[in-house]
Amino acid sequence: MADRRWEGELKLVTAVIKPHKWEDVREALAAVGISGMTVMEATGHGHQKGHTEVYRGAEYAVTLVPKIRLEVVVDDHDVDDVVQAISTAAHTGKIGDGKIWVVPVDSIVRVRTGETNESAL
Amino acid sequence: MDTGDTAWLLASTALVLLMAPGLAFFYGGMVRSKSVLNIMMMVFYALAIFPIVWFLFGYTMAFGNDVGLGLVGGGEFIGLRGIAPDTLTGTVPTYVFVVFQMLFGVITVGLVAGAIADRAKFAAWMVFVPIWVLLVYAPVAHWVFAFDSADGSVKGGWIANQLGALDFAGGTAVEINSGFSGLALAIIVGRRVGWKREPFRPHNLPAVLLGAGLLWFGWYGFNAGSALAANGTAGLALINTTGSACAGILGWLAVEFVRDRKGTSFGAASGAIAGLVAITPSCGVVSPMGSLVVGGLAGAVCAWAIGLKYKFDYDDSLDVVGVHGVGGIVGMLAIGFLATEAGLFYGGGLEQLGRQAVASAVVLVYAFVVTYMIGLAIDKTIGFRVEEDVERSGIDQAEHLETAYEHLGGGSTLGG
Numbered sequence: 001m002a003d004r005r006w007e008g009e010l011k012l013v014t015a016v017i018k019p020h021k022w023e024d025v026r027e028a029l030a031a032v033g034i035s036g037m038t039v040m041e042a043t044g045h046g047h048q049k050g051h052t053e054v055y056r057g058a059e060y061a062v063t064l065v066p067k068i069r070l071e072v073v074v075d076d077h078d079v080d081d082v083v084q085a086i087s088t089a090a091h092t093g094k095i096g097d098g099k100i101w102v103v104p105v106d107s108i109v110r111v112r113t114g115e116t117n118e119s120a121l
Numbered sequence: 122m123d124t125g126d127t128a129w130l131l132a133s134t135a136l137v138l139l140m141a142p143g144l145a146f147f148y149g150g151m152v153r154s155k156s157v158l159n160i161m162m163m164v165f166y167a168l169a170i171f172p173i174v175w176f177l178f179g180y181t182m183a184f185g186n187d188v189g190l191g192l193v194g195g196g197e198f199i200g201l202r203g204i205a206p207d208t209l210t211g212t213v214p215t216y217v218f219v220v221f222q223m224l225f226g227v228i229t230v231g232l233v234a235g236a237i238a239d240r241a242k243f244a245a246w247m248v249f250v251p252i253w254v255l256l257v258y259a260p261v262a263h264w265v266f267a268f269d270s271a272d273g274s275v276k277g278g279w280i281a282n283q284l285g286a287l288d289f290a291g292g293t294a295v296e297i298n299s300g301f302s303g304l305a306l307a308i309i310v311g312r313r314v315g316w317k318r319e320p321f322r323p324h325n326l327p328a329v330l331l332g333a334g335l336l337w338f339g340w341y342g343f344n345a346g347s348a349l350a351a352n353g354t355a356g357l358a359l360i361n362t363t364g365s366a367c368a369g370i371l372g373w374l375a376v377e378f379v380r381d382r383k384g385t386s387f388g389a390a391s392g393a394i395a396g397l398v399a400i401t402p403s404c405g406v407v408s409p410m411g412s413l414v415v416g417g418l419a420g421a422v423c424a425w426a427i428g429l430k431y432k433f434d435y436d437d438s439l440d441v442v443g444v445h446g447v448g449g450i451v452g453m454l455a456i457g458f459l460a461t462e463a464g465l466f467y468g469g470g471l472e473q474l475g476r477q478a479v480a481s482a483v484v485l486v487y488a489f490v491v492t493y494m495i496g497l498a499i500d501k502t503i504g505f506r507v508e509e510d511v512e513r514s515g516i517d518q519a520e521h522l523e524t525a526y527e528h529l530g531g532g533s534t535l536g537g
Contacts, residue, residue: 054377054381054383054385055322055323055385055387056385056387056388056427056440057377057380057381057427057428058431060320060322061320062320062322
């Protein structure tokens with residue numbers, strides 16, 4: 001377990017993006033030194049309000065659109081770079097590009113070694 | 122016995138068997154993920170129970186010597202008694218004929234299941250199938266498929282002999298029969314929870330396309346096998362089956378392009394089936410060019426006909442009425458115009474068209490009325506429909522103690 005006192009802060013960056021931008025975002029995160037993250041397939045909608053699909057002539061309003069939701073915990077110093085990287089890589093300029101939000105994290109533990117906080121990043 | 126004919130009918134029988142899992146996938150992909158096992162099980166149950174009922178009573182009711190008026194066969198073959206390996210039907214062993222004809226009924230009753238997908242008690246379906254085989258399928262198969270023997274010693278059914286309507290492989294007995302039996306059950310069982318309000322999105326269109334492909338493959342045995350011989354008629358049925366399926370796809374897609382400006386994969390699969398349905402009665406009597414007309418017409422008409430359920434407010438879940446009922450009528454009536462020996466367009470006059478219409482109408486009404494009565498009796502006694510919360514939470518889990526897929530993460534559980 002890391003012995004020295006924790007002085008910085010940890011942040012959880014959560015981004016909801018278009019599925020087809022996932023590869024671009026992954027590369028952009030790698031370029032700013034992010035190697036670990038959690039990625040989920042998700043559905044949702046913002047102002048986009050879904051789209052229409054047609055099955056045997058019957059129109060369905062599909063309100064929940066497929067998205068990728070990714071979460072990465074970073075040192076406070078890196079937050080701006082990470083958010084900028086995701087934002088740039090996920091951008092298409094069209095409706096439904098997604099959202100990124102940042103919240104503080106109290107603590108973090110690496111399960112394998114028991115390391116905590118910045119050592120566990 | 123003719124070994125060539127026998128070999129072809131053996132092969133055709135195996136092809137038709139594959140239509141059962143084909144239909145299970147075709148239907149299974151169309152329902153929501155929470156009810157896929159239930160609809161596939163309805164088809165597989167039909168495959169299990171139909172042969173047993175057929176061996177015991179169904180075959181003799183369909184192919185026993187007519188008891189009079191061409192309505193039903195006699196009981197001389199109950200339990201397949203009197204049939205041995207060297208017994209012949211035409212040029213083929215009767216045992217092969219029994220199984221080949223049996224599988225037509227398996228597909229027919231399997232098709233009916235599509236009209237009540239998502240909401241029928243499995244126990245009610247288990248009771249329904251054998252009763253329906255005896256009261257509806259076997260008599261109608263007798264009317265249509267049982268021909269008088271050449272020496273006149275064995276009499277067949279009224280549609281094939283007295284009326285003289287042409288139905289090569291079951292436009293009436295299989296298609297119109299399943300379509301309007303399905304309509305009767307859809308009315309008895311009622312509309313699904315969420316009808317017209319919630320989307321019933323097909324959960325796996327690749328499975329639908331796989332199923333359509335398997336059905337097409339099996340349909341070669343269904344139609345070309347119905348020649349009951351390895352001969353030119355089988356060849357004609359084969360080429361017409363191909364032509365109609367292809368034109369059916371294009372006919373359906375044409376309607377979609379006009380209406381939605383796009384062509385859907387679901388429409389292509391449906392169009393192939395519509396074309397196959399319509400060529401089923403007509404594959405032995407129209408020309409290859411005629412098969413393109415039959416298929417194109419069926420694709421377009423069925424693409425329109427599946428909208429009728431919204432207009433008349435019956436929930437035929439998987440469009441058995443629109444594709445098989447209406448497609449069967451298209452094929453039967455097309456014979457009146459396009460049959461190269463008796464059709465209106467070939468100088469045959471209106472007589473054949475009239476016979477085709479009578480055969481279609483009688484089978485339609487008989488299938489609807491008798492199925493309605495069977496359905497009503499089951500609904501009033503054991504109940505035909507699951508509870509509303511079962512329908513909402515998923516019929517697979519409630520009726521079969523299984524779910525088809527493991528849902529982890531992802532949004533797939535939300536839409537299913």
